[in-house]
Amino acid sequence: MQTLLKNGLVYQADELTKEDILIEAGKIKAIGKNLAALVPSADVIDVSGKLVTAGLVDVHVHYRDPGLTYKETITTGSAAAARGGYTTVCAMPNVKPVPDTPDKLSNMVLRNKKEGRVNIEQYSSITKELKSEELVDFVAMKKAGAFAFSNDGCGVQTAGTMYLAMQQAAKLKMAIVAHVEDNSLLFGGVMNAGKKADEFGLPGILGVSESSQIARDLLLAQKTGVHYHICHVSTKESVELVRLAKQHGINVTCEVSPHHLLLADADITENDGKFKMNPPLRSKQDQKALIEGLLDGTIDMIATDHAPHSVDEKTGDMLKAAFGITGSETAFALLYTKYVKSGVFKLEQLLKWMSVAPAKLFAIKGKGTLIPGNFADIAVFDLENQVEIKEEDFLSKGTNTPFIGEKVFGMTTLTFVSGVKVYQKEG
Structure with a gap:
């Protein structure tokens, strides 16, 4: 045929x-x-x-399967990816149970192949149950099919734990993919700290909760030589830290999510749970820094952080709603409309950030490019x-x-x- x-x-x-x-x-x-x-x-x-392009590649999605399938399943999540033009996605491990043993992970890998409509790579957690200080068996998890290691949804709070994890990943030539967030600096925040949070009377999330952990991890990455990838950068300080790290030859890559490029906290029109995400929508200055970071090569790729929730979980104000926004089905069209048609990005640049770069930097062979034989x-x-x-x-x-x-x-x-x-x- x-x-x-x-x-x-x-x-x-x-x-x-x-x-x-x-x-x-x-x-x-x-x-x-x-x-x-x-x-x-x-x-x-x-x-x-x-x-007509190579299928898009998304290194950051949440499929909630197993354990949270009222939010999403492998089948529905991958169908959404296909509708958005994605043909390869990488699923985060914050499900129930967490894939922190070879048996749990291998089962997820098999189900991804059986039930997914697109290619699904599977992350292993870095630590047991995501939040503990006990590392998973990195060698065994790689053998079981781990794509990379991440505790997405939770920042690794202890520098020593992250250092040891980086050492293990570096030996295996695998990436540590970090959700960067210092819990001691959150203070119960639900949106970006600033004028808009004050206007709504809501506790704010400080940008330094992100950038301070990036600063820590970059020094650890320099020491260990690991491929250190930062999820969903959102502040101008984070962008500047990555820029400086790359100048010093640290093996760091990072992603930005579509919603942080498309919106800032000033665009939030009401105290509505649909605007609640982590990291939160930041300031216009941060948004500008993210755009500049893409254009000058500091930020390597765009990843959706597709995070589906039920209607009940997102109904109401930001104090009560869950963190998260869906993105698979709308990412390309929204970014093309806002930034390519306005001349800020070239179409070729957008496609590079959404297909070529993630496949290349994560060594996903045969993906992200149209070449005879692929x-x-x-x-x-x-x-x-x-x-x-x-x-x-x-x-x-x-x-x-x-x-x-x-x-x-x-x-x-x-x-x-x-x-x-x-x-x-x-x-």
């Missing part, structure tokens, strides 16, 4: 050109012009006027037609996002994983 994607605007080798893509036996057979004449028996899909993990986006983000269209169980009602360009029309169509837009 051969499938031909004809006349698309194809992104490859950091360029956009009008090409055809031939899919055969689950892989990219050829990329070129006028391929239809060479394969008259192929199933032809005309993607004229559409953007598996046919492909996304097709409609850049011309504007659509409204509607709650009823979500494939995720979680609709906890303030972007419902936004009108965007760049929604996904088709997604293939290993040449199999896993999403097609209706209508």
